[in-house]
Amino acid sequence: MKRLTAYINKLFEDLPESDQTKKVKEEIIRDLEEKVADLVEEGKSQEDAINKVIVEFGDIEEIKQEMDLPKYPDNRKKELARLSLEYSLWGSGLIIALVVFINFYYTPHVIWFIYPAFAVAWWPLSMFYYLHRKKLEGKG
Known part of the structure; x- marks a missing residue:
């Protein structure tokens, strides 16, 4: 069993x-x-x-x-959302730094790092809106 x-x-x-x-x-x-x-x-x-x-x-x-069992407080979900935002900011920052390095090391005459940097920037933006939604759910 x-x-x-x-x-x-x-x-x-x-x-x-x-x-x-x-x-x-x-x-x-x-x-x-x-x-x-x-x-x-x-x-x-x-x-x-x-x-x-x-x-x-x-x-x-x-x-x-x-x-009427006790539940974890809603702060736990907000804390996880905040950690996801921090992780995404650090992760996307490191990825963008890597792409900038590769761009200027191998092809300094062509600036192309903007395109992947723009794509990677959506990750922390989505995490920000997720955190914002969790904060609004906690107030309501």
Whole structure:
């Protein structure tokens, strides 16, 4: 039944570990294991029973809302968006610096680095708008 435990842990990975979360996970796993045992008694193979139980389990979001389980704060998503923006700024800066070096080292009489630099500049711009959207979602 390790597969059921792994499946439930995957569903609950966006929730912080707390006593309430652990109790809910243990209860769900116990219920699913009982269903698997019942299906095996009815004549299904264990693999088929596990697959059927997982498919019939449904959406975890309803359970999360019903149980009022603690969630990670929205600041975590904004922090990840900010880190993505910083990473994209540094990454695009390094790529542009490399292209400028290649341009002036090999073909100093032709200025062509502008074209790839323009293309690379879209990466941090998209990350900026992603961060901006996350900030607006946090206010609303």
